[in-house]
Amino acid sequence: MKKVLFPLVLILMLVISACSNNSSEKKDSAKKEEPKTFTYESETGPVEVPSNPKRVILLSGFTGNVLSLGVNVVGVDVWSKNNPTFTEEMKDIAEVSDENLEKIIELNPDLIIGLSNIKNLDKLKEIAPTVTYTWGKLDYLSQHVEIGKLLNKEKEAQAWVDDFKARSEKAGEEIRAKIGEDATVTVFEAYDKQLYVFGNNWARGTEILYQAMNLKMPEKVKEMALKDGYYAVSAEVLPEYAGDYVIISKYAGADIAFQKTNTYKNIPAVKNNHVYEMEGNGASFSDPVTLDKQLEFFKKSFLGE
Known part of the structure; x- marks a missing residue:
């Protein structure tokens, strides 16, 4: 009887091991197949943007929104660069403007964010996916969630909003x-x-x-x-x-x-x-x-x- 059980146990172990390996392979495959871009519905229409942006340029503020979501920034407007709130974060980040296209090209951005009144919008779109927002169209908290959507971090953005509302209402x-x-x-x-x-x-x-x-x-x-x-x-x-x-x-x-x-x-x-x-x-x-x-x-x- 023991001789019969041993091979059965061995076979079961091999089957479980194979299933486990197959499951791991599927997970690895899913990670590899994660889309590099997705379509973001901006206020001016759909824009194909990176799922995991690594080199963001900000031409009209929104700096704290992006920084708070842990996304790397390579260039910012003069107001953000000189903002004492971001002194530490701005040390190695370049100052840029919508008129200095050469500097923007040099920074090789994979996403550009600005207000709807920025200059050279068509040329900026040729450099990298560019998304603009109209000042005041969204309230201050909805704006953060919207930027979270753009950066593929909507959950993180909404979590901060919920926490901030609770803290400020209590205060x-x-x-x-x-x-x-x-x-x-x-x-x-x-x-x-x-x-x-x-x-x-x-x-x-x-x-x-x-x-x-x-x-x-x-x-x-x-x-x-x-x-x-x-x-x-x-x-x-x-x-x-x-x-x-x-x-x-x-x-x-x-x-x-x-x-x-x-x-x-x-x-x-x-x-x-x-x-x-x-x-x-x-x-x-x-x-x-x-x-x-x-x-x-x-x-x-x-x-x-």
Whole structure:
């Protein structure tokens, strides 16, 4: 009986081994057969793009979106290159523009991303697959998911969005509990010799404050800045726009003489030490890297965390 069982066991082991090998071969084959490209449905039509882009050029921001998804970047616009938020990441990345085609060719990109108003679009398409987006067509979170689709990383992009929404909504609840449900917040910016006030979707943390955190905007800001996203103001009328709390996005070299005037000093938010300043350079971005940084800034400013 033992003599009969032994060959049967041996045969079964050989069959299992063969099936296992066959399964491994199929997996390896599937990996090898993974498509190198796929068709991305852009706002201007279908574009054949790499499934795993390795040399991306960004001509109009979106830098933090791509970096946060772990995709290699070889060239960026001047604003991204000089953005202090990305100082470490930009060390070995070239500065490019839509007018310097030779530099772009030299970098040998496999994907180019920009806004719909970039120059030389037809020539760029000849260099590499080029996808453009219209500024403001998508909200800031949907834009990240859309870039995730383009980079074949939609799941990762959506996971960040879900996590960010949860974190920012929680922070908003804590802030409103501290400052009051009716407290208002204004976002100003000092750039060069000009002052601006912003609506709820013009970066500088406005999406976080007004959309995610559900903080309130002064009526005058709603009236003048909500529709277009921003509005230029003079130093003399700042009190009309200032909320109970004020965020100032301040660029290096900006004219800040307004902060020395009695008009500014007598604003209640200023008197109550409810003014929080952040660096202007880089604040105009609304990507995951920037948004995470701004969220921490607001939590620390309002809650002392």
